[in-house]
Structures are given as C-alpha cells and as structure tokens.
Amino acid sequence: QLQLQESGPGLVKPSETLSLTCTVSGGSVTRSSYYWGWIRQPPGKGLEWIGSVYYSGSTYYNPSLKSRVTISVDTSKNQFSLKLTSVAAADTCVYYCARQDYPGPTFDYWGQGTLVTVPS
Amino acid sequence: QSALTQPASVSGSPGQSITISCIGTSSDVGVYNYVSWYQQHPGKAPKLMIYDVSNRPSGVSIRFSGSKSGNTASLTISGLQAEDEADYYCSSYTYSSTPGVVFGGGTKLTVL
Numbered sequence: 554q555l556q557l558q559e560s561g562p563g564l565v566k567p568s569e570t571l572s573l574t575c576t577v578s579g580g581s582v583t584r585s586s587y588y589w590g591w592i593r594q595p596p597g598k599g600l601e602w603i604g605s606v607y608y609s610g611s612t613y614y615n616p617s618l619k620s621r622v623t624i625s626v627d628t629s630k631n632q633f634s635l636k637l638t639s640v641a642a643a644d645t646c647v648y649y650c651a652r653q654d655y656p657g658p659t660f661d662y663w664g665q666g667t668l669v670t671v672p673s
Numbered sequence: 674q675s676a677l678t679q680p681a682s683v684s685g686s687p688g689q690s691i692t693i694s695c696i697g698t699s700s701d702v703g704v705y706n707y708v709s710w711y712q713q714h715p716g717k718a719p720k721l722m723i724y725d726v727s728n729r730p731s732g733v734s735i736r737f738s739g740s741k742s743g744n745t746a747s748l749t750i751s752g753l754q755a756e757d758e759a760d761y762y763c764s765s766y767t768y769s770s771t772p773g774v775v776f777g778g779g780t781k782l783t784v785l
Contacts, residue, residue, distance in 0.1 A: 590774075592719075599676070600711075600719065600762050602774040613772055616674060649718055657707035657725060658764035658774040663718040 555580040557650050557664035564670050565644075571637040571669055575650030582631050583608040588653040589633045590660060591624060593646040601646075605653050606633055642673035677702065677763055677777035684783040685753045693780045695746040695763030701775055703744040707766035710739055710748045713779075714759045722761075723748060750782070758784040 561573035575589070582589055590605035604614035606624045614622050618637070626633040637644060647668050651660035678696040685691040695702065695710075702708055708726045711719035721730055723739035726746065736751045746765070750757055763777040 592776075599779040600764075600776040602764075602776060605774075615773060616771060653774075654724070656772065657705075657766050658709045658776075659707075659721065659724040660709070660711075660719070661721050661724075661730060663720075666718050 555652065555662045557652065557662055559648060559650050559664045559667040561667065561669070563668060564672070565640050567641055567671055567673070568639055571635070571640050571644065571671075573635045573648055573650075573667065573669070575633050575635075575664060577631045577633075577652075581628075582626055582633060583628050586655060588655040589626065590651050590653045591635045592649045592651060592660065594649070594666075595643075595646045602658070603635065603637075603648075605655070607655070640671045642671050645669065645671045674767055674769070674773050674775045677765060677775055679761075679763060679777040679780045681778075682781045682783065684785055685750075686785045687753050687755065689753050690749060690751040691753060691782065692750075693748045693761055693763075693782070695748070695765075695777050697744050697746070697765055697767075697775075699744065700769045701765040701767035702741065702746050705766045705768075706741070708739065708741060708746040709764045710737075710746075711762045711764070712757075712759045713762065719762065753784055755784050758782055 588605040591603040623636040647666040652662040710723040727739040
C-alpha cells in the first residue's frame with residue numbers, strides 16, 4: 554500500500570523559506586506516468602494546487618505561486634520536496650503531498666498533511 | 674488560473690439524492706475530460722471519489738457518480754447516508770498559457 558508522509562518545520566518566520574519533504578513508501582517515485590504534487594489548504598478554506606514534479610525532474614507550477622516555488626525529487630531517497638520563499642501569514646496552511654496520475658488532477662494517494670504556521 | 678465555481682453548501686435527507694455542480698470555463702472543464710472530485714472529512718486528507726469526469730476508483734461506492742455538460746461538471750450522490758456529510762471539491766486540468774490544476778472552492782454537504 555502506497556503511503557506518503559510530509560515532514561518539516563511547523564513554524565516559519567515571515568520572509569523566510571518554507572521547506573517540506575514528502576517521503577514515499579510502498580512504491581517508487583520513479584514509476585512512470587505519475588507525477589508527485591503539493592496541495593495546500595488554509596485553515597477553514599479550500600484546496601490550492603501548488604505544483605507537481607516527475608521523477609525526471611520535470612515540473613509545473615501554479616502560476617500564482619511560480620515565482621516563489623521550487624519542487625524537486627530525490628529518487629535515491631524516494632522523496633520529493635517543496636520550497637516556498639518569502640513566506641507571509643497568508644502562507645499559513647495545511648500542506649499535503651500526493652501522487653498524481655498525470656495529466657489529470659487525479660491525486661489518488663495523499664499524505665496526512667502538515668500544518669505550517671507563519672506568524673503575522 | 675481561476676478557481677472553479679461550486680455552491681457553498683447543499684443538503685439532503687438520508688436516502689435522497691443530491692447533485693453538486695462545478696462550473697468552469699473553456700480553458701478547463703469545457704474542453705478536457707480531466708475532472709476529479711474529492712471528499713474531505715474534518716481534519717482528514719481529501720479522498721479521491723471520481724476521476725476523468727465519471728470514473729470511480731476501486732472501493733468508492735457506486736452511489737457516487739460524475740458527469741459533465743459543457744463547462745459544468747456534476748457530482749451526484751444517491752441514497753444519502755450520514756457518513757456522506759463532508760466537504761466536496763472538484764478539480765480540473767487547465768491550460769491557458771501553461772498547463773495546471775485548478776480546484777473548486779468546495780461544497781459543504783449536510784445530511785439532515
């Protein structure tokens with residue numbers, strides 16, 4: 554059974570960089586046809602796609618976040634990562650990692666999510 | 674990328690059927706058969722319920738069905754049960770100048 558687990562700091566200071574890692578177990582990030590994505594959700598609000606990465610390193614991002622986002626993959630560790638620069642209070646969200654059956658928005662396996670708080 | 678439009682809330686009684694709409698544009702729902710629906714209970718990760726407009730993943734009840742007409746996708750839940758009470762989100766592949774994924778704002782389903 555595929556499992557994903559987010560890890561990283563729960564508190565990030567304004568203007569700093571948010572860094573999260575998603576560790577995949579029970580399967581490989583190198584499986585073809587699947588991208589690996591990050592989705593976030595502000596407390597009490599809806600879902601927002603951040604971006605996705607293929608095991609080759611190919612990425613695509615939400616245009617509204619593209620200037621601040623980098624998503625990368627480490628096939629040797631079976632992990633993929635998110636970096637979001639210049640964070641502000643509006644970036645306080647639960648961050649989810651998920652497997653994506655590209656090109657559709659088909660996220661079939663999700664991590665449990667991790668809350669990252671940026672104090673105002 | 675603009676968010677897809679969903680009603681904020683819908684409700685129904687046990688045993689009834691409800692439909693949640695998801696309005697997109699000619700850059701997403703209207704031109705691609707890549708629409709998914711997610712169920713989210715409080716404090717939990719979203720769960721994939723429908724993909725590619727009308728396909729159900731293994732293990733999802735046949736009470737859940739999806740469809741699309743023009744720029745509007747729909748999720749129908751028949752035979753409502755108490756455990757169906759949750760938030761539901763639609764999502765679509767989108768391509769204007771670049772490819773991407775867009776979500777709807779979410780719909781709170783209340784089972785009366």
